[in-house]
Amino acid sequence: MTIKYLDQMDVSGKRVLIRVDYNVPYDKNMKITDDTRITATIDTLNYCIERGAKVILVSHLGRPDGKVVPGMSLKPVAEKLSELMKKKILFIDAEPGDKAKAMSDTMMNGDIALLENIRFYPGEEKNDDAFGKKLALLADVYINDAFATAHRGHASNDAITKYVKDCGAGFLMKNEIEYFKKAMDNPARPMGAIIGGAKVSSKLGILKNIIGKVDFIIIGGGMAFTFYKAMGLNTGKSLMEKDLVKEAGEILRQAKISGIEILLPVDVVVASEFKDDSPKSIIPFDKIPDDKIGLDIGPESIKQFSDKIKNSKTIVWNGPMGAFEMPNFSIGTNSIAMAVAESECLSIVGGGDSVTAINQLGISDKMSYISTAGGAFLELLEGKILPAVKALDK
Numbered sequence: 001m002t003i004k005y006l007d008q009m010d011v012s013g014k015r016v017l018i019r020v021d022y023n024v025p026y027d028k029n030m031k032i033t034d035d036t037r038i039t040a041t042i043d044t045l046n047y048c049i050e051r052g053a054k055v056i057l058v059s060h061l062g063r064p065d066g067k068v069v070p071g072m073s074l075k076p077v078a079e080k081l082s083e084l085m086k087k088k089i090l091f092i093d094a095e096p097g098d099k100a101k102a103m104s105d106t107m108m109n110g111d112i113a114l115l116e117n118i119r120f121y122p123g124e125e126k127n128d129d130a131f132g133k134k135l136a137l138l139a140d141v142y143i144n145d146a147f148a149t150a151h152r153g154h155a156s157n158d159a160i161t162k163y164v165k166d167c168g169a170g171f172l173m174k175n176e177i178e179y180f181k182k183a184m185d186n187p188a189r190p191m192g193a194i195i196g197g198a199k200v201s202s203k204l205g206i207l208k209n210i211i212g213k214v215d216f217i218i219i220g221g222g223m224a225f226t227f228y229k230a231m232g233l234n235t236g237k238s239l240m241e242k243d244l245v246k247e248a249g250e251i252l253r254q255a256k257i258s259g260i261e262i263l264l265p266v267d268v269v270v271a272s273e274f275k276d277d278s279p280k281s282i283i284p285f286d287k288i289p290d291d292k293i294g295l296d297i298g299p300e301s302i303k304q305f306s307d308k309i310k311n312s313k314t315i316v317w318n319g320p321m322g323a324f325e326m327p328n329f330s331i332g333t334n335s336i337a338m339a340v341a342e343s344e345c346l347s348i349v350g351g352g353d354s355v356t357a358i359n360q361l362g363i364s365d366k367m368s369y370i371s372t373a374g375g376a377f378l379e380l381l382e383g384k385i386l387p388a389v390k391a392l393d394k
């Protein structure tokens with residue numbers, strides 16, 4: 001795959017259309033509550049405007065389903081961006097086409113414009129060719145810097161690339177692609193994956209893909225119980241997917257054949273109810289009583305997993321070790337986060353919950369790379385080629 005990156009492209013004096021991900025959270029007064037996704041693009045924006053490019057930004061916000069929904073306008077984002085960049089942002093509230101082009105024609109070198117929510121227009125999510133062509137009217141150069149939407153093939157990250165000759169990836173996208181390559185294509189070893197979360201079903205594709213790549217897999221969270229079941233153990237009232245027991249057993253078998261070590265928790269924190277104040281106890285993994293739910297990994301598992309992590313050179317992590325939203329069952333996830341932070345390995349973390357845990361602990365700067373994406377990160381781990389990345393490969 002050959003993808004051009006922004007720093008290899010000539011943007012001087014050109015109209016550079018950048019697909020960004022400004023799908024930011026906001027409150028009922030349309031006040032943005034977290035501007036991380038906007039600030040994350042500033043390097044890409046500065047690089048372009050310092051070279052006298054006219055920057056036209058395209059993003060979606062929420063799910064308006066091809067209709068104009070005033071409560072999902074990107075206008076407040078334009079205002080926030082103006083504040084952050086300390087310059088005026090032209091807000092183009094016309095549908096891509098001649099009128100939007102006429103508005104963008106008023107821009108001077110170094111100016112920035114933001115288009116209205118691209119999902120207001122039905123052509124976007126349909127990856128409509130004609131719509132992509134209209135968007136391309138605004139661009140001499142196309143840059144995609146929205147990794148979080150890269151697993152979707154939409155007009156603003158796929159169809160448009162057919163109509164702009166010069167296409168490439170911005171700095172955020174570059175980081176995602178490069179770190180991922182470093183971790184998965186030619187990793188420093190030992191290399192391990194920590195996979196947690198509620199269900200085996202949502203992580204099955206990942207487990208099947210990484211089994212041929214990693215040296216070990218740590219499995220925690222609710223999904224561990226389906227593996228215990230496959231080992232013929234009792235799982236009490238814990239989360240367990242009956243119809244995936246066979247698949248879990250097959251993964252254990254495959255790992256054994258390939259010499260991949262699978263580490264499952266050796267002790268479990270159990271309670272009678274799925275409640276933070278439900279009294280908890282620690283029991284061995286093979287002694288879960290019928291009336292108990294396993295909600296976190298126990299101290300001996302924490303120790304074993306942490307030792308393994310500390311002796312690794314590369315770690316990829318997705319998913320919590322327990323029902324970590326409840327403080328009484330968050331110790332496992334937090335301890336594993338600390339072990340990754342303290343390890344000197346190349347650490348790549350992705351997925352909402354693992355990232356939330358890291359942010360809550362204030363240790364995000366201790367990770368080598370935190371992916372900005374949920375779905376796209378998971379699909380990369382599943383070994384899929386993301387449509388928007390493929391579209392940049394010319």
Ligand code: AMP
Pocket residue numbers: 196197198199202220221222223239294295296318319320321322323324325351353
């Ligand atoms: P996922 O989106 O698949 O990564 O799952 C994340 C969710 O799994 C979080 O909301 C956790 O609370 C939940 N989870 C993790 N471990 C357990 C467990 N042992 N029992 C129930 N839910 C769990």
